[in-house]
Amino acid sequence: MSEIEIKRGIGLSYGIILALNGAFGIEFFVLLEHSTFLAGPAVVLSLFLCGVITMITLFSYCELGASISRVGGEYTFAKVAFGGFTSFLTGWMRWLSSVATIALAAAGFAQFFAYFFPANASLVSILLVVIFTFVSVRGTKEIDIITVMTFILVFALLVALGLQKVLETGGLQNFMSLQSFMPKGIPGVLASIMYSFSMFVGARAVVAGSPQMRDPKRDLPRAILSSIAIITVLYCSVAFIVVSTTPLDQNLTQPLLTYVAENIMGPFGGLLMTIAGLSAALMSLTTTMMVQRSIIRGLSRDGYFPGVIASSESKVGRYLSVGIGSIIAILLSVTGLIVFIGYIASFASLMVFALVNLSLIKIRRDRPRMDRPFKAPLYPYTPMAGVVLTILLLLFIERSALLLGLEFIIIAIIIYHLKMVGYHRLRLAVGGVNLGISGITALITYMFREGTISLPVPENFKEEALILVIVVSLIFLMAGILNIISRKRKEVQLGDASFT
Secondary structure, X not given: OOOOOOOOOEOHHHHHHHHHHHHOOOHHHHHHHHXXXXXXXXXXXXXXXXXXXXHHHHHHHHHHHHHOOOOOOHHXXXXXXXXXXXXXXXXXXXXXXXXXHHHHHHHHHHHHHOOOOXXXXXXXXXXXHHHHHHHHHHOOXXXXXXXXXXXXXXXXXXXXXXXXXXXXXOHHHHHOOHHHHOOOHHHHHHHHHHHHHHHOHHHHHHHHHHHHEOOHHHHHHHHHHHHHHHHHHHHHHHHHHHHHHOOOOOOOOOOHHHHHHHHHHOHHHHHHHHHHHHHHHHHHHHHHHHHHHHHHHHHHHOOOOOHHHHOOOOHHHHHHHHHHHHHHHHHHHOOOOHHHHHHHHHHHHHHHHHHHHHHHHXXXXXXXXXXXOOOOOOOOHHHHXXXXXXXXXXXXXXXXXXXXXXXXXXXXXXXXXXXXXXXXXXXXXXXXXXXXXXXXXHHHHHHHHHOOOOOOOOHHHHHHHHHHHHHHHHHHHHHHHHHHHHHHHHHHHXXXXXXX
16 A cells, blocks of 8 residues: 655644643643652652653654654554564554543543533543544644643743742752652652653654654654653652642642642632643643554554555544544543553553664664664664663553553454454455354254254244254354355456456
């Protein structure tokens, strides 16, 4: 199938907006409290190290994205490097990560929405996903810009006013005390890094939009690196204000960031933080909808999903490219298990990060003459460090989430091998199974009539049961014949075509 034609109209500024849109997601609102519990005041260090680790892998994204600007993002990188199951697994895990993020954003939005209008959280989540499924097909550039600016302004205000309060109350001196800075030691910091990881990975979302960039070789690396620097500074600043102004041993009855905002700015601060939370949920939805659409279209292009999805001209295909994941996201979001969903998203993202780094190493070795407008610094140490660090972080994932992640991998193996069997071979196999079921059913019917075997059927219904079994046998017989005839007819048509 030929390459999908994509209109290129995104510049550097909007590329940064896309990256910030993906990173400034709902994860920061729902995960910061537990990250602080794990590391104490050292959560600031955890967030800084998260930014560094993410930056290391994003160097690989920059090189691959600038060199291979095609629909599919990480899936395409792995396809060029490895092909086969490795590339499919990369696309599959990236898709699952985006679906989990959609579910997380919808559930988080429902929580913040209750601040204004008490409503059923599951219903709000469902309606939001359905609305954004349709909106994402038409485009959301204006929403992206508004939500990013809202997020930055609200947190900049929180940091500015919070810093003034820290200086007035002597919170800076308490923060610098080494004994209270890292109460759970290095293990707590490492656990917090893993838990905070999904706050940063959204910056890679801009890679999915690289085919639409006017100059991806120049603008993509700049957009990624600029956005991750902004994210790290902002997150660390907010975390510093949180741990310097809030007693960490309190049992809060409201979200941590809402409590801090009200403590610093009064009731108006709670309102602003709620708006920021709603904006973060919307940003996560707009970006992840775009990402899952890109991934699904890439997988469809290579035959893993129906080919109509890959067509940019088909309206049905455009809605299918987001509708499949939206259904799964709805099922996840109505559970309300926000932390668990976040773990699933982190597991999938960590797997993808490791595979992207491995793809860079493989492509560098196999294609040394490839045009590389941007080269990952300190190669091969940076991608190797990215692989080791992401695998290390997997050790700190909750066991239930790890088991579910492994089940997703098993599902990927099944889907991939079904595709490898091929449609016509699979149809032939189904036809054979149908004939076998028909034959067994006919044998049971004959033995039942002859009295060789008995079935637990009331005497009054023996004739009706016998007729039902005969009908079932005939249905499977016809299904088997039709499948096999269709296969043979296809082979004849192909044979005739070879002589034309």
